[in-house]
Amino acid sequence: MPAPSAAAQSTKERILGAAEELFARHGFEGASLRQLTSAAGVNLAAVNYHFGSKDRLVEEVFRRRLDQLNGHRSTALAKVAGLPETTIEDVLAAFIVPALELSHDAGGQLFMRVLVRAFAEDDDTLRKFLSDNYRHVMRMFTSEFARLLPHLTKEEVYWRVDLVTGALIHAMSGIGMIQRRSDVTEHEHRELTAEHLISFSAAGLMAR
Template sequence: MALSTHFSTKDRILSAAEELFAQHGFSGTSLRQVTGRADVNIAAVNYHFGSKENLVNEVFRRRMDDMSAQRLAALKLATQTHPAELEPILAAFIEPALAVAQDRQGGAAFVRVVARAYAEKNDSLRKFLSERYGHVLRDFAKAIAVCLPELSKEELYWRLDFLAGALTYAMADFGLIKRPNGTLEKAHRERAARELIRFSAAGFQS
C-alpha cells in the first residue's frame, strides 16, 4: 500500500505542476501553488524532487523519456527497412510527438509546457534537455545526412530546428486547419503527421 501511495503522490505532484506550468509558466508558478493543486504538503515535494528546478526537469522527463525511446526505435526500424529514405525518418521523429499531444492524460498541458520552454529563458532547463535528449537529435541528424549528403552540417541543423518549431506548432493545434466535425482526433493527428512529413521533406530537399 505504501508503494502505491508513494507513486500516486509523485504523479499528482507532476500532473499539478504540468498544469500550472502550462498556465503560468515556470517562473510564474510557486511550489505553494503546486502543493495546493496536488493536495500535498511541501515536504512531499522536497522528498520526491528536492527543488523546483528538479520538479521542472521531471515534468519533462516523465513524457520525453518514453517519447525519445519511441523515436529512436522508429528511427532504427526506418533505417533498416527504408535505407536512405527521408520520409520514414521524418515520420519517426514526428509521429511519436503528435501521439504525446493526443494523450488525454495531460498531453495538451504538456504541449503548452513545451511551448513555454521555447518562449521562456530558462538556461537550467535548456541545459537539462540538451544533456538528456541531445543524442536523439544527433541520431536523427546522422540519419538525415545519409539521405542528403549534399547538405552541410549547418544547413542540416537549421532545417532540423525549423522542423522542431513546426512540430511544436502542430502539436499545439494552433493552426488554421481545425479538426472537422465528425473526424476522430486520431484521424486528424494522422493527417497532420502526413502533411508535416511531406512539408518537411520538401524543405530538407530544397
C-alpha cells in the same frame, strides 16, 4: 533499494500532474510552490521529499513525457536507419508520428503548452537539462538525414532540422489555423496532420 510504495508513487504522480498544469498556465516562474501544494493536495515536505527543489521538479515534469517520446522515436528510427531503401519520409515519420501521438494523448496537449513555455522562456538551467538528456536523440536523426542528403553541409542539415522541429511543435500545440472538423475523428486528424507535416518537411529538407 526497495521499490517505492504505491502511495508514494501516487503522491509523486499527483504532484507531477499538478505541476504540469500550473506550468502550462503560469509558466515556470509564475507557478508558486504554494499553488502546487494546494493543487496536488500535499504539503511542502512531500514536494521536497520527492524532488528536492523546484528546478528538479521542472526537470521531472519533462522527463516523464520526453523519456517515453524519445524511446518511441529511437525505436522507430532503428527500424529504418542505415538501410539503402530508407527515404526522407521514413525518417520524418519516425520523428513526427510519436510526437503527434503524445500531443493527442491524455495530458499530452497540456504538456505541449509546457513545452512551448520552455522554448519561450529564457531558462538556462532547463535548456541545459534538455540538451544534456535529449540532444543525443536529435543527433541520431540529424545523422540519418545527413546520410540521405549528402549534398547539404552539416550546418545546413542542422538549420533545416531545427525548422522542421519548429513546425512540429506548432502542429503539436494545436494553436494553428487548421483545427479538427467535427466530422473527423482525433485519429483521422492526427493522420492528416502527420501526412501534411511529413510532406512539407520533406520538401524543405530536400530543397536544393
